[in-house]
Amino acid sequence: MAVKQPGLEQYKTQLGLGFLDAPQKPILPPPPCLEILPSEVSSSVKYTVEPVDLGGLTLLKGRVSTREVFNLSNCDLIPGKYEGGLKLWEGSLDLVKTLQKEVQNEQLLLPGKRVLELGCGHGLPGIFTGFEGAAVIHFQDFNAEVLRCLTIPNVNANLLKKSQTLATDAREWNIDAEFRFFAGDWSEVHQILPCTHTNVKDQNCSPVLDQSVGYDIILMAETVYSVSALPHLYELIKKCLNRPNGVLYMAAKKHYFGVGGGSRRFLSVVEKDGKLSFIRYISIRQW
Ligand SMILES: C[S@@+](CC[C@H](N)C(=O)[O-])C[C@H]1O[C@@H](n2cnc3c(N)ncnc32)[C@H](O)[C@@H]1O
Numbered sequence: 001m002a003v004k005q006p007g008l009e010q011y012k013t014q015l016g017l018g019f020l021d022a023p024q025k026p027i028l029p030p031p032p033c034l035e036i037l038p039s040e041v042s043s044s045v046k047y048t049v050e051p052v053d054l055g056g057l058t059l060l061k062g063r064v065s066t067r068e069v070f071n072l073s074n075c076d077l078i079p080g081k082y083e084g085g086l087k088l089w090e091g092s093l094d095l096v097k098t099l100q101k102e103v104q105n106e107q108l109l110l111p112g113k114r115v116l117e118l119g120c121g122h123g124l125p126g127i128f129t130g131f132e133g134a135a136v137i138h139f140q141d142f143n144a145e146v147l148r149c150l151t152i153p154n155v156n157a158n159l160l161k162k163s164q165t166l167a168t169d170a171r172e173w174n175i176d177a178e179f180r181f182f183a184g185d186w187s188e189v190h191q192i193l194p195c196t197h198t199n200v201k202d203q204n205c206s207p208v209l210d211q212s213v214g215y216d217i218i219l220m221a222e223t224v225y226s227v228s229a230l231p232h233l234y235e236l237i238k239k240c241l242n243r244p245n246g247v248l249y250m251a252a253k254k255h256y257f258g259v260g261g262g263s264r265r266f267l268s269v270v271e272k273d274g275k276l277s278f279i280r281y282i283s284i285r286q287w
Contacts, residue, residue: 028080033184033192034144041156042148045069049157052088052124054096059124060157061088064149079226085121085146091251092221095125098249099219103132110134111174114195116215116240118186118233119223123151125249126219127158136178138193138215144183155179186232190239197239214242221251224266225259234269238276 047062067073070082077084102108111133117126120139130137139155141147182192190196195215218241224230237248255262270276 030185033189036147036181041152045149047153062150062153069145069149083142085141088122089222095221095251096128113216115217118220130177133174138180140182147181186236218248224252225256225261227260230269
C-alpha cells in the first residue's frame with residue numbers, strides 16, 4: 001500500500017513556514033516615515049491583552065485582528081504592505097530570554113542605555129530593556145498601524161502593570177525612560193530616528209568616533225527573512241549603532257524556507273562589507 005506523503009500545506013504547518021504564504025512583492029512605494037506619538041494610539045481597533053510567561057518573567061502582549069487593521073485574513077505578511085508586525089514571532093520571545101539571562105549574569109548592563117528595536121511588532125524585547133533601566137527605548141516598525149494598534153498599547157499595558165507592582169519589585173526601572181515610536185521602511189527611516197550618526201564620513205566607519213552618538217543596543221527579532229531588504233537593514237544598523245561600543249542582538253532563523261533570507265545570508269552581507277567590526281557582540285539565535 002502506498003504511504004501518503006505529507007503535502008506542502010502539512011509541511012508549512014509543521015514547520016511554521018507562514019512566510020511561504022506571502023505572495024510576490026508588489027511594486028509599491030514604501031509608506032512615509034513618521035514618528036507616531038503615544039497619543040496617536042488607536043481607539044477604534046479592539047485590543048485585548050494576555051500574559052506571556054517567559055520563565056519567571058511575565059510580560060503582557062496584546063491581540064488585535066489583522067482583518068480589522070489591514071483588512072487581511074489568515075496572512076502572516078504581504079511584502080511591501082504589511083510585514084508581519086501584528087503576530088508575535090518566536091524569535092522575539094527567545095530574544096527576551098537571552099537578554100534576561102545576560103542581565104542576570106551581569107553580561108549586559110541596561111541602566112542608562114539607548115536602545116532601538118528594529119521591526120518591533122509587539123515590542124517585548126524593547127519593553128524588557130525599559131524595565132531593566134534603559135533610558136531611551138525607540139521602537140521601529142514598517143507599519144504605523146502596528147505601532148498605533150499594538151506596540152503603543154503593549155508598552156502602556158506593561159508600564160501600567162509595572163507601576164502597580166513597583167512597591168514590591170522596584171528593580172532598576174527608570175521611571176523617566178523615553179519610549180518613542182517610528183514607522184517607515186529601513187531604506188529611509190534613519191531620516192527620523194533621533195540617535196543616528198549624522199556625520200557622513202562617520203558612516204564609513206572613520207576612526208573619528210563620537211561615543212555620544214548612536215544607540216548602545218539594537219535589538220531585532222525575525223527581521224532578516226527578505227533577501228532584498230537585507231542591504232537596507234544593514235546600512236540602517238551602520239547608521240544607528242554607537243561606535244565602538246554598540247551591540248546588536250539578533251534573533252533569527254538560519255534560513256527562512258521559501259523566501260531565502262536568514263541569519264546566514266545577513267551575516268554574509270556584513271562580512272562582504274567588512275565594516276561592522278565595531279560590533280562588539282552579535283547574539284544569533286539560530287534554529
Ligand atoms: C516577522 S515580523 C517580526 C516582528 C517581531 N520582531 C517579532 O519577532 O514578533 C518582521 C518585522 O520586520 C519589520 N520589517 C520587515 N521589513 C521591513 C522593511 N523593509 N522596513 C522596515 N521594517 C520592516 C516589520 O516591521 C515587521 O514587524
